[in-house]
Amino acid sequence: MRKPALNDEILLTIEKPARYIGNEINSVMKDPAKVDIRFAMCFPDVYEIGMSHLGIQILYDMFNRRDDVWCERVFSPWTDLDQIMREKKIPLFALESQEPLRKFDFLGITLQYEMCYTNILQILELSEIPLLSRDRTEEDPIVIGGGPCTYNPEPIAEFFDFFYIGEGETQYDAIFELYKENRKNGKSRRDFLMKVCQVPGIYVPSFYDTVYHEDGTIQSFTPNIPEAPKCIEKQVVMSLTDAPYPTAPVVPFIKVTQDRVVLEIQRGCIRGCRFCQAGMLYRPLREKDVEVLKDYAEKMLKNTGHEEISLSSLSSSDYSALKEIVTFLVDEFHGKGVNISLPSLRIDAFALDVMSKVQDIKKSSLTFAPEAGSQRMRDVINKGLTEDMILHGAGMAFQGGWNKVKLYFMLGLPGETEEDIKEIAVLSDKIARHYYELIPKEARNGKVQITSSTSFFIPKPFTPFQWAPMNTREDFQNKAHLLNDTFKEQLNRKSLKYNWHEADLSELEGVFARGDRKCAKVLLNAYKKGCLFDSWSEFFQYQKWLEAFREEGVSIDFYNTRERSEDEVFPWDFIDIGVTKSFLRREWQNAKTESVTPNCREKCSGCGASNFKGGVCFETKN
Amino acid sequence: MKLRIKFRKYGVMKFIGHLDMMRYFQKVMRRADIDIAYSGGFSPHQIMSFASPLGVGLMSNGEYLDIEVHSWTSSDQMLFYMNQVMAEGVEILAVRKLPDNAKNAMSSVAFADYTIQFREGYEPSFSLSEILTEFLLQPQILIEKQTKKSSRQVDLKPLIQKLLLTKDGGVFMRVSAGSVENIKPELVMDAVYHFAGEERGEFALEITREDLYDENGWSLIDVGEEF
Numbered sequence: 091m092r093k094p095a096l097n098d099e100i101l102l103t104i105e106k107p108a109r110y111i112g113n114e115i116n117s118v119m120k121d122p123a124k125v126d127i128r129f130a131m132c133f134p135d136v137y138e139i140g141m142s143h144l145g146i147q148i149l150y151d152m153f154n155r156r157d158d159v160w161c162e163r164v165f166s167p168w169t170d171l172d173q174i175m176r177e178k179k180i181p182l183f184a185l186e187s188q189e190p191l192r193k194f195d196f197l198g199i200t201l202q203y204e205m206c207y208t209n210i211l212q213i214l215e216l217s218e219i220p221l222l223s224r225d226r227t228e229e230d231p232i233v234i235g236g237g238p239c240t241y242n243p244e245p246i247a248e249f250f251d252f253f254y255i256g257e258g259e260t261q262y263d264a265i266f267e268l269y270k271e272n273r274k275n276g277k278s279r280r281d282f283l284m285k286v287c288q289v290p291g292i293y294v295p296s297f298y299d300t301v302y303h304e305d306g307t308i309q310s311f312t313p314n315i316p317e318a319p320k321c322i323e324k325q326v327v328m329s330l331t332d333a334p335y336p337t338a339p340v341v342p343f344i345k346v347t348q349d350r351v352v353l354e355i356q357r358g359c360i361r362g363c364r365f366c367q368a369g370m371l372y373r374p375l376r377e378k379d380v381e382v383l384k385d386y387a388e389k390m391l392k393n394t395g396h397e398e399i400s401l402s403s404l405s406s407s408d409y410s411a412l413k414e415i416v417t418f419l420v421d422e423f424h425g426k427g428v429n430i431s432l433p434s435l436r437i438d439a440f441a442l443d444v445m446s447k448v449q450d451i452k453k454s455s456l457t458f459a460p461e462a463g464s465q466r467m468r469d470v471i472n473k474g475l476t477e478d479m480i481l482h483g484a485g486m487a488f489q490g491g492w493n494k495v496k497l498y499f500m501l502g503l504p505g506e507t508e509e510d511i512k513e514i515a516v517l518s519d520k521i522a523r524h525y526y527e528l529i530p531k532e533a534r535n536g537k538v539q540i541t542s543s544t545s546f547f548i549p550k551p552f553t554p555f556q557w558a559p560m561n562t563r564e565d566f567q568n569k570a571h572l573l574n575d576t577f578k579e580q581l582n583r584k585s586l587k588y589n590w591h592e593a594d595l596s597e598l599e600g601v602f603a604r605g606d607r608k609c610a611k612v613l614l615n616a617y618k619k620g621c622l623f624d625s626w627s628e629f630f631q632y633q634k635w636l637e638a639f640r641e642e643g644v645s646i647d648f649y650n651t652r653e654r655s656e657d658e659v660f661p662w663d664f665i666d667i668g669v670t671k672s673f674l675r676r677e678w679q680n681a682k683t684e685s686v687t688p689n690c691r692e693k694c695s696g697c698g699a700s701n702f703k704g705g706v707c708f709e710t711k712n
Numbered sequence: 713m714k715l716r717i718k719f720r721k722y723g724v725m726k727f728i729g730h731l732d733m734m735r736y737f738q739k740v741m742r743r744a745d746i747d748i749a750y751s752g753g754f755s756p757h758q759i760m761s762f763a764s765p766l767g768v769g770l771m772s773n774g775e776y777l778d779i780e781v782h783s784w785t786s787s788d789q790m791l792f793y794m795n796q797v798m799a800e801g802v803e804i805l806a807v808r809k810l811p812d813n814a815k816n817a818m819s820s821v822a823f824a825d826y827t828i829q830f831r832e833g834y835e836p837s838f839s840l841s842e843i844l845t846e847f848l849l850q851p852q853i854l855i856e857k858q859t860k861k862s863s864r865q866v867d868l869k870p871l872i873q874k875l876l877l878t879k880d881g882g883v884f885m886r887v888s889a890g891s892v893e894n895i896k897p898e899l900v901m902d903a904v905y906h907f908a909g910e911e912r913g914e915f916a917l918e919i920t921r922e923d924l925y926d927e928n929g930w931s932l933i934d935v936g937e938e939f
């Protein structure tokens with residue numbers, strides 16, 4: 091048996107030692123002497139979050155199918171262990187071999203949200219890898235970044251040797267071959283980076299220079315070696331059906347956030363909501379064949395022993411074989427000790443039928459995400475959900491016995507007025523009224539319970555709102571209070587519940603979402619002050635972040651509240667996601683004129699993603 | 713039909729707590745295709761119960777769980793299939809059929825055997841053999857036992873059946889266990905250290921539960937039979 095990197099004394103002192111011992115079912119052990127490449131796959135958050143992420147499981151499985159690669163996992167040590175490792179100078183290790191990361195060839199870090207950035211620095215520091223790419227030597231692993239945040243990698247560019255931009259399934263074989271070849275020929279780290287920067291989708295930040303205008307905006311962004319391409323193309327898997335998928339994912343011992351089999355049914359989205367980054371990044375929509383999914387469901391349940399299965403995608407109701415896959419899961423597994431966890435579905439007769447089969451109607455709730463309260467605002471954001479649709483769907487569900495509704499909205503959308511905000515409460519109240527009108531007293535199963543939650547809108551790169559100003563923290567708070575007061579004025583206020591959260595985090599997320607290379611020093615500064623696990627409210631230290639901004643002379647407003655001009659060069663402009671900047675600009679104009687753009691299946695709007703030659707763009711439309 | 717399963721837990725699995733072991737075994741049943749019975753309702757759960765929770769950090773050569781199944785093959789086959797899908801550090805030792813009138817594992821437990829090793833650097837400075845002999849000669853061994861809310865005085869003496877030095881310098885004990893009076897081995901060792909006038913280091917002991925017995929002194933596995 092392997093010897094744990096941490097001794098009994100430490101493992102018995104810290105919370106949840108199972109986070110650090112590996113040994114889980116379906117984790118992969120290999121003989122280090124028999125592999126050429128050691129790869130550490132990192133999710134820079136605590137084990138329970140990282141292990142719930144599908145992307146890591148896909149790449150882990152894919153890499154380990156190669157005999158010459160051993161891919162292992164590593165997550166952020168929780169604060170209790172973090173402290174012990176620093177005191178006792180224990181280097182960070184991978185879960186499988188329990189060996190220090192600094193011995194590895196690659197450290198791949200997946201970047202799922204901006205607020206994990208300080209954790210990247212923690213991982214590097216605990217691994218004893220220099221924080222800045224330029225300080226690393228031949229002995230250090232190559233540090234790779236991947237995942238959605240790489241669509242604007244600039245705030246963290248200095249910490250990575252390269253970024254992989256796009257879906258991981260396409261280029262890693264080429265990267266591994268180049269690496270082996272480079273080593274065989276006795277070439278250096280820089281030689282390898284010069285080779286790898288020519289692989290489609292690979293961005294090596296040290297090969298590019300940014301020049302700024304006096305006002306802080308970007309004047310030019312250019313390669314500083316001839317090998318580096320001017321533009322980096324997003325990588326996409328065109329046949330999702332044939333793409334590798336883990337039929338035996340790792341099964342954690344402890345309860346994690348997503349403790350179930352996850353079937354990815356499609357990638358991308360046809361909807362084109364103007365605030366949604368994922369909806370643009372993953373265009374075009376590509377579906378996975380339903381027969382393959384059925385086969386995977388069976389294998390994955392058998393190989394893991396999980397008691398629950400769920401579907402993963404954006405806007406699941408748009409999957410063309412949704413009825414078939416859901417019916418299959420219910421018929422095949424329901425009642426055999428397997429729970430079917432449904433994605434949020436458009437409420438119709440079919441949805442209510444399956445929901446009533448797999449959920450307890452008394453306990454479960456309906457979910458709607460209108461995102462904005464007024465129809466005007468929903469047209470601005472291109473959310474094709476109308477009040478009629480919501481009232482009709484809710485009405486059907488009320489008649490079916492449901493009486494709990496969850497509503498999701500955003501505050502701070504571009505052009506939002508006080509009226510738009512108040513409409514959120516008004517719409518919530520209308521749904522409650524509808525219940526009391528529709529369901530006679532004697533048929534009611536108690537009060538209707540409407541829970542409305544708001545999040546704060548943060549403009550993201552590669553969306554039509556990338557030009558939009560973001561609200562300040564004070565704006566957000568005032569809006570939440572205004573809305574809260576409006577809720578209290580509603581007729582059915584006793585049936586309505588309103589939730590919102592603090593705006594501090596949103597402010598920072600805004601900066602790092604649309605930031606440039608100048609933000610790196612703020613991040614370093616905040617980390618040195620002790621900021622870590624910022625996405626955990628109990629650890630988030632807003633004041634320290636403000637100090638870091640002040641000390642580094644970086645203005646939050648420059649990144650957040652300024653409206654960008656239409657011809658401004660963005661830090662992320664060198665990335666080609668398929669969707670063109672001219673399409674996004676057109677959509678920004680459409681938002682301003684409150685014009686709705688049809689979804690990909692109604693009518694193609696020529697966004698540019700058809701360049702990838704597949705998916706929804708080439709479906710026969712009838 | 714009711715089956716009793718005996719398993720061993722060692723290595724890094726000692727860091728997996730009781731609740732997680734329960735979840736682990738639920739998944740084992742599904743991976744090994746055991747035709748286990750489920751309760752009704754919207755979230756059916758497997759009919760499965762454990763004899764006695766084992767603390768985090770302890771190893772065991774005698775852990776038990778009872779399950780109810782609709783169909784079965786043979787002891788050997790079921791043992792084989794379960795061991796095929798085990799994590800390193802858990803091993804099924806036996807699968808037996810329980811008589812219809814058998815009490816469940818949890819309410820059967822009356823005694824437990826433990827062996828204790830001292831971690832490197834934590835060996836006691838007193839002579840263990842002398843101290844153990846004198847310790848057991850006391851007419852009464854009064855200790856404070858902490859319960860959830862308060863603490864009460866307990867006489868350990870009648871609750872310790874055996875307490876011996878092992879050949880390799882460790883300690884073996886058989887003590888009362890189960891629902892009536894559950895004595896943790898750490899508690900006995902604390903009393904021994906206290907008697908010797910020393911403090912036990914928090915991480916001094918490496919404890920292995922060896923087996924569990926019913927009130928007649930039968931190992932819990934002996935209640936069932938091979939099939």
Ligand code: SF4
Nearest residue numbers: 690694695697700707
């Ligand atoms: S090219 Fe047309 S169909 Fe294809 S993703 Fe863009 S808008 Fe949709």
